[in-house]
Amino acid sequence: MLLKSTKADWVGNLRGDILAGLVVALALIPEAIAFSIIAGVDPKVGLYASFCIAVIIAFIGGRPGMISAATGAMALLMVTLVKNHGLEYLLAATLLTGVLQIIAGYLKLGSLMSFVSRSVVTGFVNALAILIFMAQLPELTGASVTWHVYAMTAVGLGIIYLFPYIPVIGKMIPSPLVCILSCTAFAMIVGLDIRTVGDMGELPDTLPIFLWPDVPMTFETLSIIFPYSAALAVVGLLESLMTATIVDDLTDTPSDKNRECKGQGIANIGAGLLGGMAGCAMIGQSVINVKSGGRGRLSTLIAGSVLLILVVFLNDWVAQIPMAALVAVMIMVSIGTFDWRSIRNLKDHPLSTNIVMISTVVVVVYTHNLAYGVFVGVLLAALFFANKVSHFMYFEKLLDEDSSTRTYKVHGQVFFNSSSKFIEQFNFKEAVSKVIIDLSRAHFWDISAVYALDMAVVKFRREGAEVQVIGLNEASETIVDRFGVHDKPEELERVLGGH
Amino acid sequence: MKEQKQYILSCIDGSKYSEAVCDYSSWIANKVDAPLTFLHTIEHTKVPAVADLTGAIGLGASEDLLNELTEVEQNRSRLLIEKGNIMLKAAKKKAVESGVSHVEIRQRHGALAESLVELEDEIRVLVVGIRGEQHEGDESGVGTQLETTIRSLHKPILVVNKSFSTPQKIMLAYNGSSASRKALSMVGTSPAFKDAICHLVYVGDADQSIDTLLDEAKKELENSDIEVTTVKLEGEIDEALAKYQLEQDIDLTVMGAFSHSRVRGFLLGSFTEKMLEKTKRPLLLLR
Numbered sequence: 053m054l055l056k057s058t059k060a061d062w063v064g065n066l067r068g069d070i071l072a073g074l075v076v077a078l079a080l081i082p083e084a085i086a087f088s089i090i091a092g093v094d095p096k097v098g099l100y101a102s103f104c105i106a107v108i109i110a111f112i113g114g115r116p117g118m119i120s121a122a123t124g125a126m127a128l129l130m131v132t133l134v135k136n137h138g139l140e141y142l143l144a145a146t147l148l149t150g151v152l153q154i155i156a157g158y159l160k161l162g163s164l165m166s167f168v169s170r171s172v173v174t175g176f177v178n179a180l181a182i183l184i185f186m187a188q189l190p191e192l193t194g195a196s197v198t199w200h201v202y203a204m205t206a207v208g209l210g211i212i213y214l215f216p217y218i219p220v221i222g223k224m225i226p227s228p229l230v231c232i233l234s235c236t237a238f239a240m241i242v243g244l245d246i247r248t249v250g251d252m253g254e255l256p257d258t259l260p261i262f263l264w265p266d267v268p269m270t271f272e273t274l275s276i277i278f279p280y281s282a283a284l285a286v287v288g289l290l291e292s293l294m295t296a297t298i299v300d301d302l303t304d305t306p307s308d309k310n311r312e313c314k315g316q317g318i319a320n321i322g323a324g325l326l327g328g329m330a331g332c333a334m335i336g337q338s339v340i341n342v343k344s345g346g347r348g349r350l351s352t353l354i355a356g357s358v359l360l361i362l363v364v365f366l367n368d369w370v371a372q373i374p375m376a377a378l379v380a381v382m383i384m385v386s387i388g389t390f391d392w393r394s395i396r397n398l399k400d401h402p403l404s405t406n407i408v409m410i411s412t413v414v415v416v417v418y419t420h421n422l423a424y425g426v427f428v429g430v431l432l433a434a435l436f437f438a439n440k441v442s443h444f445m446y447f448e449k450l451l452d453e454d455s456s457t458r459t460y461k462v463h464g465q466v467f468f469n470s471s472s473k474f475i476e477q478f479n480f481k482e483a484v485s486k487v488i489i490d491l492s493r494a495h496f497w498d499i500s501a502v503y504a505l506d507m508a509v510v511k512f513r514r515e516g517a518e519v520q521v522i523g524l525n526e527a528s529e530t531i532v533d534r535f536g537v538h539d540k541p542e543e544l545e546r547v548l549g550g551h
Numbered sequence: 552m553k554e555q556k557q558y559i560l561s562c563i564d565g566s567k568y569s570e571a572v573c574d575y576s577s578w579i580a581n582k583v584d585a586p587l588t589f590l591h592t593i594e595h596t597k598v599p600a601v602a603d604l605t606g607a608i609g610l611g612a613s614e615d616l617l618n619e620l621t622e623v624e625q626n627r628s629r630l631l632i633e634k635g636n637i638m639l640k641a642a643k644k645k646a647v648e649s650g651v652s653h654v655e656i657r658q659r660h661g662a663l664a665e666s667l668v669e670l671e672d673e674i675r676v677l678v679v680g681i682r683g684e685q686h687e688g689d690e691s692g693v694g695t696q697l698e699t700t701i702r703s704l705h706k707p708i709l710v711v712n713k714s715f716s717t718p719q720k721i722m723l724a725y726n727g728s729s730a731s732r733k734a735l736s737m738v739g740t741s742p743a744f745k746d747a748i749c750h751l752v753y754v755g756d757a758d759q760s761i762d763t764l765l766d767e768a769k770k771e772l773e774n775s776d777i778e779v780t781t782v783k784l785e786g787e788i789d790e791a792l793a794k795y796q797l798e799q800d801i802d803l804t805v806m807g808a809f810s811h812s813r814v815r816g817f818l819l820g821s822f823t824e825k826m827l828e829k830t831k832r833p834l835l836l837l838r
Binding site: 065068071072075076078079212213215216222223224225226227228229298301302303304305335336339340342343344345346347384385387388389390391392393 | 595599602603604605606607608609610611612613614616617620624
């Protein structure tokens with residue numbers, strides 16, 4: 053049931069959820085604005101999206117306490133769509149993204165996350181942090197940027213990280229809020245001529261209204277939006293499921309990943325219909341939520357609704373926020389998202405793991421598409437794994453001179469990657485009258501292995517030897533798809549024993 | 552696993568009923584000659600251990616937070632485990648003193664209801680207090696865990712709501728339904744009620760068929776040497792039973808429990824729930 057929730061999910065942690073929800077709402081405003089700017093749309097698109105997604109996910113998400121809204125990972129994928137086709141196509145793509153995610157949820161694709169290894173997750177998180185940071189650079193390197201902007205960003209970061217050290221109030225007021233308030237106040241009082249949020253586009257002045265995207269319902273439209281929607285759906289689910297795992301770990305509670313997929317889909321459909329861009333779960337904000345004491349669904353609901361109320365009623369003030377303050381907050385988010393331990397671990401972890409992690413990061417930073425990075429990472433991890441497993445093979449070779457019989461006893465894993473090594477182990481130059489290949493201690497995992505065996509047999513025959521294969525049935529028991537019924541220890545020992 | 556003898560499971564949480572729960576379970580264990588296990592569950596609260604409203608995340612935020620949360624919760628759980636262990640040991644001592652031969656103690660993490668579902672196959676009879684620690688102050692009402700437990704568990708459950716007195720006079724709520732028939736045969740066959748006096752009670756409009764129903768039931772019990780009084784009452788079932796309980800000074804009420812379907816219970820208002828609210832004496836619920 054998508055709407056199923058326990059009372060404890062909602063009111064089990066009333067105080068913590070309300071306070072954390074407020075902290076997150078305040079932190080979401082600059083993020084939603086910043087990500088709208090990345091995508092190239094008015095800030096209101098991101099703000100409406102954040103409101104819709106957070107509120108819908110509060111009811112139907114599979115991971116209580118996780119924060120979903122407009123995100124950088126998604127915004128980066130929309131840039132060219134918005135540039136070439138405009139906002140309406142983005143809204144249509146958002147709807148389609150939702151539909152695809154719901155389908156993924158029903159197909160239980162959430163379980164595919166098990167193929168995404170730890171290093172790929174780390175690479176994803178680091179790449180995301182780098183992208184969020186890079187997205188801030190135009191604000192700092194543009195031609196019209198004055199030293200005021202640098203100074204304000206530096207001071208802003210100083211406030212964010214030093215304010216919590218002030219006794220008593222430091223732990224009570226969110227420091228990013230203090231940063232934004234003081235920077236805005238300073239800029240307004242001094243009358244600094246620097247870019248503000250108001251310069252970036254329209255802010256919401258009403259509650260969102262229902263809008264069907266104004267695009268022609270044709271096949272051509274579909275062919276424009278589908279590639280974007282597919283990428284958005286994949287990245288959205290990846291980031292959501294990874295974030296869910298992080299929240300699971302932090303709170304020591306389980307979550308329903310397939311329900312989360314469906315929830316993300318419905319939330320995106322909601323966002324698309326109310327004029328918002330596609331979004332997903334946010335790693336940084338979810339960590340802030342848990343850190344602030346948020347655990348239940350209420351925290352997400354409060355975050356979304358307070359965000360909208362604040363922005364709608366304070367839009368004149370929000371427009372005055374200097375971009376420099378926003379940049380400071382976003383740099384904090386990127387620093388907080390980056391997995392610094394992974395840098396320290398580089399020297400301890402095996403090279404293959406490091407290559408997987410770094411390739412993921414490099415591909416993402418190069419393509420600005422997290423899906424490609426994850427694809428490359430997963431592929432590399434799988435190849436490295438196949439390579440490692442292929443080392444598990446050795447031959448026992450016995451010669452019976454009297455009968456001129458050579459026996460090859462094969463131990464280990466034979467599959468596509470090890471099949472050539474398998475053939476190499478045979479000595480075809482040896483002139484014997486009989487060859488026995490004993491496979492009862494080997495496992496054939498795929499057709500490549502069977503083919504390699506056939507080749508070996510044919511070759512021996514050509515050399516004039518009689519070939520006898522023993523134990524092929526046992527060896528190929530592992531070849532069938534869905535090899536996994538062997539959950540009993542004695543069965544496992546029988547099939548995979550001896551290695 | 553199947554060879555293992557099913558045991559009487561007694562749930563202890565340090566609330567005011569825990570002592571009575573201990574006594575009642577010892578009584579059953581002695582009567583039916585089954586091993587007794589005391590269970591204490593360590594429920595992880597939803598209330599977070601750390602709340603830092605700074606909203607700022609710095610280097611390694613997620614990692615630091617995980618370490619911090621782990622440390623605080625480790626200490627919290629350790630204290631709960633220790634506390635539970637003391638209670639369990641005290642209960643065990645008491646049970647051994649009252650003559651139970653096999654007593655075990657167990658501690659588990661997680662909510663009571665979910666632990667019980669996992670242990671279900673090993674349970675013979677479950678003994679619980681009507682309210683847990685969280686509702687200590689309440690004068691009436693059924694604990695939140697209990698309702699879920701009764702709904703999800705398919706074993707006899709003894710709900711304890713007062714201090715121990717040896718059950719001699721028992722009341723069997725009987726209406727001929729399959730659940731109550733099961734209750735009847737259980738009373739008839741269980742060694743726990745060998746020397747008991749049983750009041751066989753029917754509530755509702757009485758007619759000829761009810762009399763024969765009660766007579767048959769009476770005969771069945773008398774065959775197993777139980778002294779039976781049949782009674783027909785009128786009025787709201789739960790109120791009539793509760794009133795009769797007090798008038799006749801009944802020690803224990805036996806009845807069939809909740810229908811499985813949640814929807815039906817929701818529509819009709821569950822009778823078992825009402826009975827749990829009204830009763831002032833221990834209730835043995837049979838599924």
